[in-house]
Amino acid sequence: MAKVNSPPLTPAGFQVLLAIARGHAHGYGIMGFVDEVTGGSVQLGPGTLYRTLARLSADGLVEEAPHRTEDEPHDARRRYYRLTDLGLRVARREAALLQRLAAESAEAGLLGERARTA
Template sequence: MHVLIAIGPEERHGYAIMREIVRMTEGATRLGPGGVYTTIRRLLDDGLIEECDERPDPELDDQRRRYYRLTGTGRAVAGAEVRRLESLVRAARPWALEAVE
């Protein structure tokens, strides 16, 4: 799910996906190339992401990079997961925060 959410509304290549995962988890989650590219292959096979034909900025880009974006199904799956996690946090918040105080 980290890879799917890291791609989000943008087109990203593998290394950018790895950096975005580190950023959005504040360093708590780090996926190496093997983990990211295995997940990318699975997401491609499942129809949740697709490879982009266009390049964001050809002059600044390395042609060896492959860019990926969410499909409609991928956006729906990511949205459903966000709603599920929000619901879980809402349910836990009343008692979980008391334990911290």
């Protein structure tokens, strides 16, 4: 049985995995997605982004994919990525943790019931 001991995933690392899972396959697109989905409260600069992509790739969580000649007009500068099997498992595990924390947050009264009195 393969070790499921995944290498530690950084916050930025999860953002990137999530963006790729959502179909944003190249670096620049990932930046925009993260900014948008978090309402601007998380912003990956180029430094963090490409360093994170390199680490995820070295850890075997993502791999470079061939250019998609279909819909996209083929931009030679772009590098596309996709999740590996391991990357998918890691992303799922992290997503489950997030869900758990969101549930705890709800238990703690941190969700919903906003400005009830005011």
